[in-house]
Amino acid sequence: MLSTLACSVSAQDWFTYDACQVDTVALHDTAVAPANLDALITDGAALPNGVGNFWRITSTEGMVSHIWGTNHSNDPKLLDLPQSVRDAIAAARVVALETNFVFQSRTKMDQVRSGLDILREPGEDASEVYTEIDLRILAWLKARLDGIGWGADAVEWITPTGLAEIMLNDPCSDFASGTYPTQDSLIQTLGAIAGAKIMGLEPQDAFLEHLNKPENRGLAFDLINLYGATLNPAAPDTARATSYALYLQGRNGAAMMWERSAAQAFFGHNIGPALVDRVDAYLLVERNRQFLEAALPELSQGGLFMAIGSWHLPTETGMIAVLRDAGFKVDRIPTPKEVAQ
Template identity: 25%
Template sequence: MTFSRNLRFVCRIVSVLAFVSLLGPRIAFAAEDAPARCQGADMLTEMQSKAPDIYKQVMAESDALPNTQAMLWKIEKTGVPSSYLFGTMHLSDPRVATLSPTVKADIAQSKSVALEVADLSDTAVAAAMAKMASLIVYTNGESLKKALTDQEYKDVQQTVAKAGMPGELAATMKPWLVSMLLATSDCERKQLAAGKTVLDLQVAAEAQKHGIAITGLETIEDQLSALASVPNDQQIAMLKVGLKYLDRADDMTETLVQMYVKRQIGAAMPFQLALAAQSGISPSVFDGFKKSLLVDRNARMRDAALPLLDKGDAFIAVGALHLPGPTGLVALLRQSGYTVTPVE
């Protein structure tokens, strides 16, 4: 298979990685195959009963993290109209992907709405991926197969095949890309293909309904660069953690949904690190991920949001993991002179 054809296949499936880029479904699943919502077990509750000491540590770290108690925050500064910051979850589950009356009202009264990425059209996605092909697939003769055991590589091939591509393409894919495929269950892909939308896109639709301009705090290129900037050895180690839980994608999704609904999103990273430790992999392999995908992006999105906030009447919607912690957007906006208070 030629490199250009490989890239076309990858372009076809990267767009289902709702956890990262919200690029929308392009893999054909029959709509009737999609259940009302995906079913899974809450692995955090499971951890509480089966590994109580680990659970206590996860929750202690979560409780110590500031700014986890709300998903909607009011942003204020003297002399400037109020704005809002909204933490989303890039999933189609109706318990998450439903705008509350308060959120709808706040969007309606806004003069600008900002998402992580504004232009998610097929044309924009294809252009970005063609421009940055070396960040997505190996172009120098390297192979993912060399970094995995035979069983791990077989599991990767099966995952790639389920996503609608030839299994042999797995050898050319960067580890971060495969990890994103693992994070998206078959059920979630079917939900998207059946027409269900993630919460961020509902924010966009609500803004469009009111004729409000939508801007992006990042570009698709920014997000691809952030993913690819995680050191390769850490990408591989994170992939190995994901492969350990290959058959629990729906459970992982349910766990995230419960964290979001219960306002326990601060447990997400400690929980992931605990899973790594239980898999015999050092939690330090997530250091690059945290820096590139959270710390650095938070600062970039803060910088992009400030001009909108300085004008006021802005509604900022980004993934919920970008809000809490000392380097989260709530803290960064306070450091920038704004009063940020929880709403719901």
């Protein structure tokens, strides 16, 4: 989540192993300041489908599938999937993720692992990073790049698209990377073990190809700024515990309202909400339509378990509403830790 104050400490200093540990998952009103937590919860619940991570999808022919809103984290507190979700994965004919990150060739594997797919062309002018990225965020971004081994100077030779992709990854997941899977990877693994067909709802390169288009360069910098602000070292210690609690309680609408409030506080009354709207128009609205198109053949047969980020579910353009508009009956399946509404 975004916070609102700048600090002289580098972002990487804040994201230490100890700072990333959440001893007790709980809501803290001070974590969302200057917003009010009760107001965020009320406003979030008022969003269409603003509460709930697990849903049953029934076609007009009676074929049943499921959708689960994931949290893209490898924290064990978020990997303990409800038994009803595990049962649905085990019984699924097809498990669909946002993207299937299993490499289909050694050439592709080498390209991604070497970073060749996110490097600027030799001699390309990189001065735009100093005009398009908020200077507070630029300092934290350099610290982030240095902390993951690229070096602070990499801000000038990684493409804006590559920087945006890096910003979408939680720094606290660095420590257990390669040890604990993200929740999405865990679901894919459980599905594969159970013998389900694994599919990606978009190609591996879809994100990079979209943002690499000249007309989408501004969107790449929007993503860098919005998610780079989450590197703010002044974020309260209770922010992560609160974020986890909102997710486990199924309060995705409230979490989205928190992001909007924090962006407004950080970037300003007009700039912040507009930035969120531009990013969501691609990440959530456009991609939801693409996800549905990819899933339709499997949904018509039933037995699909779809796992996508939990923020894809709420609002009138969220996946639950999109599925209903496409003629499917979609019913929430409450899980033990979730609130009723």
